[in-house]
Amino acid sequence: MQYRYTALRMDNKIIEGEMDALNPDEVLDYLASTSLRPLSIKPARIFSKGSIRIFGNSITVADQVFLTKYLALMLRVNTDLYNALDILIADFEKPAMKSLLLEVRSNLSKGKPFYLTFQNYPKEFSSVFINMIKAGEKSGNLETVFQDLSVILERQQDLRSRIRAALIYPIILVIASMMILILLVSFALPRIASIFTQQGTESNLPFFSRVVFAVGLFIGAHIFIIFGTIIFCVVAFFILYLKSVKFRRLLFKVFSRLPVVHTVILKIAIQRFASTLSNLLKSGLPVLDAIETTADAVGNQAISESLYRISRERIAKGLTVGEAFKRETIFPRTVSNLIAISEKSGHIQEILETLANFYEHEVDASLKTLVSLLEPILLFGIGIIIGLIAVSIIIPIYQLTTSFS
Numbered sequence: 544m545q546y547r548y549t550a551l552r553m554d555n556k557i558i559e560g561e562m563d564a565l566n567p568d569e570v571l572d573y574l575a576s577t578s579l580r581p582l583s584i585k586p587a588r589i590f591s592k593g594s595i596r597i598f599g600n601s602i603t604v605a606d607q608v609f610l611t612k613y614l615a616l617m618l619r620v621n622t623d624l625y626n627a628l629d630i631l632i633a634d635f636e637k638p639a640m641k642s643l644l645l646e647v648r649s650n651l652s653k654g655k656p657f658y659l660t661f662q663n664y665p666k667e668f669s670s671v672f673i674n675m676i677k678a679g680e681k682s683g684n685l686e687t688v689f690q691d692l693s694v695i696l697e698r699q700q701d702l703r704s705r706i707r708a709a710l711i712y713p714i715i716l717v718i719a720s721m722m723i724l725i726l727l728v729s730f731a732l733p734r735i736a737s738i739f740t741q742q743g744t745e746s747n748l749p750f751f752s753r754v755v756f757a758v759g760l761f762i763g764a765h766i767f768i769i770f771g772t773i774i775f776c777v778v779a780f781f782i783l784y785l786k787s788v789k790f791r792r793l794l795f796k797v798f799s800r801l802p803v804v805h806t807v808i809l810k811i812a813i814q815r816f817a818s819t820l821s822n823l824l825k826s827g828l829p830v831l832d833a834i835e836t837t838a839d840a841v842g843n844q845a846i847s848e849s850l851y852r853i854s855r856e857r858i859a860k861g862l863t864v865g866e867a868f869k870r871e872t873i874f875p876r877t878v879s880n881l882i883a884i885s886e887k888s889g890h891i892q893e894i895l896e897t898l899a900n901f902y903e904h905e906v907d908a909s910l911k912t913l914v915s916l917l918e919p920i921l922l923f924g925i926g927i928i929i930g931l932i933a934v935s936i937i938i939p940i941y942q943l944t945t946s947f948s
């Protein structure tokens with residue numbers, strides 16, 4: 544995409560230019576590498592023939608990445624936070640982001656902390672995001688915090704994208720197979736079954752053929768009721784998933800008990816724990832606060848409860864961090880031992896970062912294993928179902944043709 548930028552040179556001369564980039568972040572990186580201070584970055588062509596511009600009404604991860612990168616860069620080139628926000632407000636055309644930035648600027652002008660505005664939007668900004676900014680304000684190290692946040696958000700987005708990409712093929716396979724099965728059972732099977740019923744030969748059919756034909760005739764007679772029920776159940780499922788925390792926890796418990804899925808979920812949670820805790824400690828948050836914030840953000844109930852126990856029942860009562868982690872069986876022994884060793888050497892942040900990188904690769908490997916197991920299982924299961932339907936149809940047709948010969 545073509546972007547048009549306005550920037551300030553070292554001699555305070557304003558220059559304009561255009562460049563091809565995948566997103567505004569690339570333009571920011573280019574300007575930083577050429578010692579230019581960005582003033583404005585906009586798409587060179589907003590409208591094109593046959594295109595409709597849709598304004599989003601929510602703050603996405605991409606918006607957060609751009610915001611943190613931009614603020615980190617502006618602070619690096621000695622632009623004060625208030626002026627950086629003015630530039631962002633002028634550039635952002637997305638209503639949700641513009642409204643947020645106006646609120647941030649208003650609070651800053653009233654002498655309120657920078658993190659306070661983000662705290663009012665817990666659905667958009669995680670507790671990790673808020674606490675890192677809070678710690679950065681206290682330590683006077685906001686530039687580094689913004690840079691770290693942009694890296695964290697990008698890595699999280701990248702991990703989610705890899706998980707989705709790994710599951711796309713199995714999902715497409717299931718949907719395509721279900722559509723074929725629905726067509727067979729809803730249209731082909733009732734018509735074939737009705738032929739044998741009309742001829743009065745259904746009593747001579749094999750037992751499994753009679754069962755399959757009975758199912759086919761039932762579905763054919765009540766197809767609209769059945770489809771309506773299925774659609775209702777799907778809609779109810781998504782509503783429950785979005786609205787009910789208990790329902791999501793129940794689903795999580797069910798999936799986390801599956802053999803290979805359990806391993807993937809645990810590795811994702813440990814990767815998130817290590818990455819989050821490392822960055823919170825790096826930003827200057829106290830250990831107990833960092834562990835409890837990580838517990839809120841880790842996304843795994845078992846590990847979350849374990850982290851709360853570590854903070855409130857172990858460390859608060861005098862145990863070291865390493866000893867506290869060793870008493871929690873949810874964490875692999877390697878993780879607990881490394882945390883204990885790194886605490887003694889004073890390199891706990893570095894070890895946690897190393898663990899996060901290690902488990903990120905482990906998640907990729909586990910996802911590949913999961914997909915390689917899912918594909919043949921799905922194909923085998925669907926093949927058996929379609930094969931049974933095919934056999935239940937072929938045998939009666941064969942019997943019918945041989946009776947006329």
